Amino acid sequence: MRQRSLTALALVAAVAVGTAGCTVERHWGGSTNTAGSGKAKIGLVTKTDTNPYFVELRNSASAAAKANGADFSALAGQFDGDNDGQVRAIENLTQQGVNTILITPSSSTGVLKAIKDARDAGILVIALDTATEPPDAVDATFATDNFAAGQQQGAYVKAALGGTDPKLLMVDGTAGSSVDTERHGGFLKGIGLTDASPEIKGHTAANGDQSLAQQGMENLLQRTTDINAVYSMNEPMGRGAYAALKARGLTGQVVMGSIDGGCEGVQNVKDGLYATTVMQFPKKMAEQGVLAAVQYAKTGKKPAGFVNTGSAVITDKPMPGVPSQNTAWGLQNCWGGTK
Template identity: 40%
Template sequence: MTRTSWYRRALTTLAVSALLIPGLAACGDSGTDAGTDPDGKAKVTLILKDLQNPFFTALADGAKAEAAKNNVELTVVAAKKDGDEQGQIDEIESAVLKGQDGILILPSGPAVNKAMTDARAQGVTVIALDTPPDPIDTADITFATDNFEAGKLIGQWSKAHLAGKPVVIALLDQFSDRTIQTDLNRNQGFLEGMGINLADRTKKGDEAKTGDYDGGTYTIACQEPTTGAEDGGRTAMENCLTKNKDINLVYTINEPSASGAYKALQAAGVQDKVTIVSIDGSCDGVKNVADGVIAATSMQFPVKMAELGVKAVADKVAGKALPAVSDGLDFYNTGTELITDQAKDGVTATTTADGSKTCW
């Protein structure tokens, strides 16, 4: 990712954040008590958003395995639910008090920024995983998917799949009460991949905006929050169907919400008339692609994020530098890959058979 592309996306985020619907008390501990270790182990706290989402549990498993390899004392904590910023703040403060060398965090929103900055001021290495903070330099480094690219891939596939037909789109995002970079970048990437001019999408509340995409016309029928959960996806899709029964393309922030959306479409008897695209790459999600529930998904690599994060803190404690990143932007792209069994000209993709070998 270049400096130009990052700041271009940041400016785009500011331009459309008025439109895009933006949007943890701790539980669970899989590590040992933190504190001074006479053996000189690096001590790291991983702060998840919750313990239910398979993405987060896969990331935690990856962190545990990497910690064992690097003689790292790992503590895993999680919020009650995705979006609980105060819960994450409490966990950051607790990690600092326990004398942790590093904090790995999937920040739930901008309210967490000050606690991250304060921890760094106390000499703790703070690394963001999966969700880039805004501004990006709030953390020492971020290991994450290029979410704009992940969204763009499913947008490009959708555009090729529709081949110029009129499209009525449901956007199923994450939150309705906050702006996070993951949500914005995936959403904007999808729209750009579709060929929809983001400059036309700036009016707050203009949910039924219509216009032209490459080869046809589009209508944004709705934009609903899901909290990234299956039940949230089902409710959001039900709400969208009450607004426009002609929806034929559904973008979802992740695969659990896609599964919920499909159940709502199925209950309405229109599942065969609607294409769902998503982002994640879980083994359940890849199976849903193979089964036709989801048409295409952009695969992420949470285990890689976790491995890089744990090793980075271990290396820092050992006196080594953090990994080099593009143009000094503190962002390390962990990659993304489109998974679908419906290949389209001009869109690079991997089949579900191959995707099942790299899913999580």
Template identity: 45%
Template sequence: MKKSTTLALTAIAFAASAATSAFAAETVIGLITKTESNPFFVKMKEGAEAAAKKGGAKLLSAAGKQDGDTAGQISAMENMVAAGAKTILITSSGDAIIPTIKKIQAQGVQVIALDSPVEGADALFATNNYKAGELIGAYAKAALKGKAPVIATMDLFPGHPVGAQRHNGFLAGYGLKTLDAKSNELAQPAEVVCMADSFGDAAKGQTGMENCLQKNDKINVVYAINEPAAAGAYKALKAAGKEKDVVILGVDGMCSNGVGNVEKGVIAATSMQYPLKMAAMGVAAGLQYAKDGKRQSGYTDTGVDLVASKPMAGVKSIDTKTARGQCWGD
């Protein structure tokens, strides 16, 4: 009787030990986005959650209060590492996070940048933002059919690599004087008569466009950092009775503000990127790191497609019906 009891207790202890070991070995991955409310980051989180669940990992998530909240991102990184995260996926809000990235890497944590490049990250999974700009730039030039461009740009904010790459890529696609993809400065050739910082926000995009119209009412092309900023610019143009005279371009690929506004004619074309794919690839890299300890490295292009309801000769695009099957909600 004592022997049976001893064996039973041993079996229970072994099972408990195995369960504890399995729990201890659970892969913990952190996802930190710029904000919680932006549909792009909502979709990114959905992709990370689905990939983590499929791979048996625990996902921790956090976000800054607004774009540019590096203090919030730094705090989130430190908290996640303390909670056992060995891979951090982050959409950088600025270079102030770089020292913290280096610090946690020294502690054995892999850091992967999603969407926005940041110095020191082990790897980057992102859209080729320069190419995204080139696509809409080429479309704008074709849409103007030989007319001289008078351009306003609704940019992100100074110094951000994604904002610079899209802006400068747009000018390159149009065939105008610009800067290369490595520059964080915004080129301003003579054809660009007004530049405004929209912070990717519709209200700021509207205000920026109103100010640009006061400077030059002959504007016939508007480049916007994203689709909310493009929608804001459209609102200002419509209030001025000029919405039919201007070609508006954006980037992102949201379902409503993006594809939906292309369908409505609010935006002439947009470049669609794939945040769910970025996040899923990031989680996969985190799972692999937990298995073999080998860090991901380099840049992985997660793809971009030009979406237009009216195709232009010589400019490759997908129609809105196709885009509907690939877009992400807003």
């Protein structure tokens, strides 16, 4: 993270938040702004500050805020699933006087009370990447249609199997999260299976973590190596699964898909670690969230509903009936939207 000068008040706040388990990045002091004042004061809360996806989202939001003359602060949980850390972050930002909070909730339900308190205080709350349950717990959501992204991955894997029945292992994310549930369900629809299908030979939950995915896949492969397909919920877990498959000499017999579309993930597809990834566009989410915050600060007008920021299949082995882009396009557009 780039070095930034901090006011004495922000430094005190940073120490306080750090002891509570959140990461902080600030561009402003502690003055209060309200909707209609003309000055957007934006707080971003991500699931973690280490996952490359959320780093890109944070950096894009920071750049968009700077370009639009908005004050900006970023906080994060310590790990994917750190609901308490996100609640503390929302409370901290509310005390700091932001007029918009952008959040990628680790739990779709666990932050609802904190979000309600923020909205009751007049703060615009926008979910990025991950919807809340219910969706109207926030003012609006700018995100990937995760079910559709999973369905795209499943359709590709099915087509790549060429009519052969799948023998599938599934590497899921954080159990119970809406992103995990939607991508998992979408993939099964795309490949033509259900959770009860005998073609599913095993699954493991890895919380988005590469090491946990490798360990989980190693455990699954101790039970069976008679597989030809792997679902991975995101690219770090895809890399972990690949490492376990490679150690067993199984990479040549498996079609694996993933979702994220980061530059490293697209390079993974180009290098043959997995056959496809479905690209998301976090830069779009961040930029649209910041623009909505700027408008709210100027006019008091709030966005509403779900805005799908899109997804695209990336592969160098296109399949009939599955629209896709190649890795050259993917490396030009990874996480940044089309140019």
